[in-house]
Amino acid sequence: MPSVIDAALLSRWTAESAAGLERRCAEIDDINVFPVADGDTGTNMLLTMRAAGDELRRRYREDGGPLAPGSPGCAEAAAALARGALVGARGNSGVILSQVLRGFAEAIGESKGSADVAVLRAALGRAHRLARAAVARPREGTVLSVLAAAAQAAVDTTATTVVDVAASAASAAAEALRATTSQLPELARAGVVDAGGYGLLVVLDALATALGRPAGEAPSPPPPPRTRTARGAEALTTNRESGSDRFSYEVMFLLDGTDDARVAALRMELGAVGDSVAVVGDGTPGGTGLWNVHVHCNDVGAAVEAGIEAGR
Template identity: 90%
Template sequence: MIDAALLSRWTVESAAGLERRCAEIDDINVFPVADGDTGTNMLLTMRAAGDELRRRYREDSGPLAPGSPGCAEAAAALARGALVGARGNSGVILSQVLRGFAEAIGEAQGAVDAGVLRAALGRAHRLARAAVARPREGTVLSVLSAAASAAASDGSDLPADVAASAASAAAEALRATTSQLPELARAGVVDAGGYGLLVVLDALVTALGRPAEQAPSPPPPPRTRTARGAEALTTDRESGSDRFSYEVMFLLDGTDDARVTALRAELGAVGDSVAVVGDGAPGGTGLWNVHVHCNDVGAAVEAGIEAGRPHRVTVMRFADQAGAAAGDTRFTRDRAVLMVVAAPEVAELARESGADVVDAADSAPHADDLAAALAGTRARHVVLLPGDPDLTGHAERAASAARRSGQEVVVIPTSSVLQGLSALAVHDVARRPGDDVVAMAEAAAGTRTAGLLVAESEALTWVGRCSPGDVLGISDGEVVLIAPDLSVGALWLAHRMLTAGGELVTALLGAEADVELGEHLAEDLRRTHPEVDVVVYRGGQIDFPLVLGVE
């Protein structure tokens, strides 16, 4: 039977298969846009689905238990993660495949068996086709249609048999795509999205018990790197037009079915390759993922604003993708800095300084989360700033996985967000990567950090006994002072840190700290240490009312 544990194995097998085939799938990506990222987008979407499943079960403090209980919840988590993390056209379609499984499993009465699997593939096909404004044969939709039809015709009571029939039919349909689309015939390749779907279906059969080496594979593409030449890069878009220069995607909530219908029409008027897919909430009141190719980015976003509340807006210029075709098509830029942060205000500071951000506000990221974020930067060389000693191990494991896939990653083991900001302050893309890493590491190491906490109970510390409400100065994990209130504690802690010298003091105010706390600290330091520059930011952290850094 299909259960939560099997769905988890399927997700892992799918991500592993897509990672192995990622470069090959990217290389044959000529439709609907020859931007060389279909494999990458499907991999990141599947990783996002798996991340959501693991996060859901970590929050529930329970393992993936065998048996049907929990299967519907696991399938829903996969669908939700894929919808939120969908990348590109192929990712949007993959999210609808997982939604089809979630809906069929959620409606199942009793065991999740072969009949439910047939229903899931049929539902996945209908949802995926509905997601595309102008569906064409010879694409991933054709491959999915063949898989769903084969599953429906297979009368076996074993899910493994039904899945194997679907995968075999998908492989045959994939071979046929070359002759179904002129764009594919000119490049001499099969459809990239269909190839990615076959990998996912093969992974399902493997998760159900068939050895991976028995998976049916499409014939090798007649051409690989040559498919990325000028002819492929000027292939027509989905609507037969090459007039559009940007891909725009965003999540949308606070809407309904009527406004989503109007949004589809509006986006169809400003661009092509329109896909608007939701989570199936009644009346369209849930979450939607919106995708369009256009020239007027502002018009696409404004249409989203009229329909509801757009967020997580991303814009990609196709020319940037085409420019990367001469090398590894996974990478659209040379350099990036990826920083882990746990508060929105700090995240904004990091972005303003040029960093990509991993949001750790709700839960600490694991190695898989960081690996997905590294791939998501689409940068050839990445500096990773974990910002917490407890995350350094996860960061190193994620970096090791990224290096195996060809991405250059260096971890600077920052122990606080202020060390990360110090490293960002000296980051210079004009320097050689190695020199830049050295400068950033030196800046981080040269930043001493400490913070204030409010004692919640009586305790014995290295500097004496504290009572509830006392303010504790914490440095290197140890209590170094006890103060009567935050204002006094900030002054005492700053003076103590400056006894070893310093040129710049940076203060990050916590989420509930008063602005006056930072103002009083700055005034005192400008009077007592005029040689020191002082900057105060709203950090928004919830653990420390105040964090100080001295450089």
Template identity: 65%
Template sequence: MARIIDTAVITRWTAASMAALEQRCAEIDRINVFPVADRDTGTNMLLTLRAASDELHRGLRADESAPSCAAAAAALAQGALVGARGNSGVILSQVLRGLSEAITEAAGPVGGTALHAGLERARRLATAAVAQPREGTILSVLAEAARAAASTGSGSVEEVAVAAAEAAAVALRATTAQLPDLAKADVVDAGGLGLLVLLDALVEVLTGRPSSTRPVRPVAAGAGGPVRCREALLIERESGSTEFDYEVMYLLDGSDDGRMAALRGELERVGDSVAVVGDGTPGGAGLWNVHVHCTDIGAALEAGIAAGRPHRITVLRFADQMEAASPARRFVRERAVLMAVAAPQAAELAREAGADVLEFTAGLPPDEDEITVALAGTRARHVALLPGDAGLTATAERAAAEARRTGQEVVVVRSSSALQGLSALAVHDPARHAGDDVAAMAEAAAATRTGGLLVAESEALTWVGRCQPGEVLGLSDGEVVLIAPDLAVGALWLAHRMLAPGGELVTALLGADADDELGERLAEDLRRTHPEVDVLVYRGGQTDYPLMLGVE
């Protein structure tokens, strides 16, 4: 039994919430009819909480002295913001942010006063995140929980948590009568149920008493008691969303409050279910998570580009999500290649070569769940999966195993870089037998030697000597093989070294901050010194290596 909220309580609550969401995820998905009946609210909340948990545990591992309660709560909120999935995930990120901010501002031990302040802050943030708040949603359930927490007037964290959870349960049952979509389907709000699961988990952690699995029964309008709750799902969308086909989400930085307000207005013009939430950095200069339902995907992305720097872009088609629930309609094509890519322009090259692309941010690789979802999203019976990063291979293998359990054939084609993935795609032939095609792609990837240039940030001892800040390190197969005075010289030296065993084709990918001149000079030098070699230069857009080289 806990008297205050501390780092240990936050850690246990996170674990208990994930376990409870995993247990009730399918139930929450089944009753999801608002704002779009795509059966993913439980899944999205679980994936968002897993991302939050991962960030929390990274903080725990990094801080040997154990992070403070405020630092732990902040890590949880930041992880949820970065990993938010769907409308429900975005709102959940704001619930965690509200609790985090209240814990940070608390003077002394974090008790009941901080908890009800956190729930009220969460209510305000979550409501502000949604362009058109509606009664009968998770927002209504959160509002009643916050109101009940404040009305206790208690400093006991247990009393406040219990009051909030009980009020949330009552508010959840009432959502059926508040929203026509829920009344037609005779269900309660899916997001509200997810929030209740989290509040019940908090009560369990604080009191030490296992929370019971609450029956979820809607309350009909004007009725004094519960009525029957069907599990059948009405495949209807909210009015105002039927005209939109896609859910678009992305992270965005490099902006400010004014441009983000303009972005929200522009997104409301092109679609609905708009949610724009940030991490609370003053002036809006921090990280934002953007969500919209629309048909014109390009317009949603262009609005983001005008506001800042969009990245980690996700686009889901509602029809695919709803039809995927029917096994007979799950696969609409026989073959696909899915490539994970951390460089936006390299991702476009992969798409042009015929691949489906899972785009991610360098340093934030996709987890097993994200890859599994992307595999399902190909809607292909057989998928060749290109991790494009040696560190992602094990995660890709686990995701492939999970996909195979659902009946999808997935083969991981080992590729340690985007260049090896592109080499594999260059020989991909959909008309060839699947096994032969996978073998050809694996052979092409393995035959591509890769290297890259990095600029040293500090003095260090390498395998080829001591480097100074600003000098350029040439890496081949993960090892430092040369030190050069600048990028142009380093590119030529590295290319010569990689061509020593032979080669017919050199492919260069320019990083996000690299000048076009770097690629032009390299191509010119190689055509003069190695006329027998073909040279291709593309913009890759990667942020880790100013230049990547592949030799085939």
């Protein structure tokens, strides 16, 4: 059972996460009613995690494999995962997942020793702060609530091993996920838990599994919808985020050649064009690195032109 997080563990976690999301993909898509009832949260999180894994495997192929001399260290592997997720992020849920992986990359990169229990706690805390900052109008009862519970549990637990801390975080995430139904009116009407939170639970559960937690100790999945399927007329017409029922398009693009000031101006412009705005970067000082931009709108041209004004 691993006592620290290393590059090989990150590789196993990525594979376990992708496999878990693939198994649950249809189920997560089916309960996707917030912020937009478009039935793609599971698909978006799966594709984002696969993009992260593809980038990690690309690094391994170039450097000779995860355990070969000269292969990426833990910090390099975590950075590859974060970059792959940022570039390949799909939808709101994928953008948030990319920030979870960025949180791990930053915490591991800043650690001077091995990635131990303290680094895992720091990684979950950093992931929560980055994910919350990515959402223009955060609401309780979403994936952010689930991530907050996991991060807090990692801090509160008296566990002294990475597997036990990860298991505590996953258990707290499962409990928080069950509570989302009563926290958001949109979820209560459909009788479901938050789809993005469910996807995050799969990812956190995969981390505990990769670290060696016995399968019998995995948290129970969320309860099924009160109705046979959540994708009935009521779910599909549920209220979206403020104003979302007016917008027909989801626009995403990558942005570089910019800086923090222009990104801040871009966020404001996109907020005037549409909603569900998420603009997240790779953490390069001054904002000069790569950014992933997301907005729901009607005027696609205006959103793209705002990006052109902000950078490349």
